[in-house]
Amino acid sequence: MKKVATIAGSDATGGGGLEADLKTFQEFGTFGFTAITSIVNLDPNNGSHHLRILPLEILQEQLVSIFAGTIDALKTGLLPSQEMIELVSTLIPKGIPLIVDPVIGGKGTQDFIKSNQVRDLREKLIPRAMIVTPNLREAGILSELGELTSKKQMQEAAKKIALLGVKHVVIKGGARLDTKETLDLHYDGKSFQSYPHPVIDTPYNHGAGCTFAAAITAAVAKNYPVEQAIKLAIDFVQAAISMGEQINPYVGHVWHGAYTHGEKRLEYSDEK
Ligand code: PXL
Numbered sequence: 428m429k430k431v432a433t434i435a436g437s438d439a440t441g442g443g444g445l446e447a448d449l450k451t452f453q454e455f456g457t458f459g460f461t462a463i464t465s466i467v468n469l470d471p472n473n474g475s476h477h478l479r480i481l482p483l484e485i486l487q488e489q490l491v492s493i494f495a496g497t498i499d500a501l502k503t504g505l506l507p508s509q510e511m512i513e514l515v516s517t518l519i520p521k522g523i524p525l526i527v528d529p530v531i532g533g534k535g536t537q538d539f540i541k542s543n544q545v546r547d548l549r550e551k552l553i554p555r556a557m558i559v560t561p562n563l564r565e566a567g568i569l570s571e572l573g574e575l576t577s578k579k580q581m582q583e584a585a586k587k588i589a590l591l592g593v594k595h596v597v598i599k600g601g602a603r604l605d606t607k608e609t610l611d612l613h614y615d616g617k618s619f620q621s622y623p624h625p626v627i628d629t630p631y632n633h634g635a636g637c638t639f640a641a642a643i644t645a646a647v648a649k650n651y652p653v654e655q656a657i658k659l660a661i662d663f664v665q666a667a668i669s670m671g672e673q674i675n676p677y678v679g680h681v682w683h684g685a686y687t688h689g690e691k692r693l694e695y696s697d698e699k
Pocket of ligand 1: 436533636
């Protein structure tokens with residue numbers, strides 16, 4: 428069985444963060460490991476998110492644990508401090524495919540990380556990655572091009588991010604592009620491949636970005652070439668968004684089990 432690890436924050440409400448990663452890893456038939464950097468909690472009085480950062484030594488102990496055996500692919504998500512970015516950049520073994528999801532902010536909340544951490548992501552972690560998967564906003568920040576609204580600007584941003592030293596840049600167009608169709612863009616240092624797909628009209632899409640990067644990570648662990656891993660991840664996330672559900676008064680999550688209709692497993696039947 429392929430082993431995949433995520434170094435990420437916990438989303439207490441279960442849609443994004445390492446919860447999304449683990450659920451997705453399992454759906455892809457891989458065995459998931461986690462190292463928790465932080466916990467994002469939701470205030471039920473007003474829907475605001477609160478970030479609780481774990482002590483660095485607890486992250487270090489988890490990294491030592493997960494690297495005690497073989498890991499086939501590794502994903503990073505929310506790394507909320509410079510010390511954590513530094514630690515992860517130094518402790519992850521060379522030779523394991525690394526997928527960096529450069530989490531900067533959540534939806535409609537304050538950014539989780541500030542400019543110093545963004546600089547460390549650019550200078551320390553992204554150069555070690557095989558694939559980086561920013562959303563539109565993160566791509567604008569990492570490329571220092573600001574707001575991106577067109578395919579051409581996405582291409583420019585991908586080129587600039589590739590210059591940081593990462594082979595594959597995959598920008599998630601998401602629902603923020605000003606069109607009915609959206610697109611995900613892949614740049615491999617030589618050419619661009621775009622993957623247009625319809626925007627699914629739903630507010631219940633929390634967790635889509637983490638799920639996308641987790642799906643790519645699991646597919647890479649299973650030896651899929653990057654292009655095929657991206658296609659699998661897009662189909663998986665489209666299914667997950669189309670079955671998104673409201674989870675509490677403030678947010679609705681993608682259903683990570685949609686692709687294989689996990690909700691139908693073990694349905695109780697009293698038929699004899
Ligand atoms: O979607 C970005 C994200 C990443 N990681 C954690 C999160 C979120 C969004 O809420 O909670 C832990």
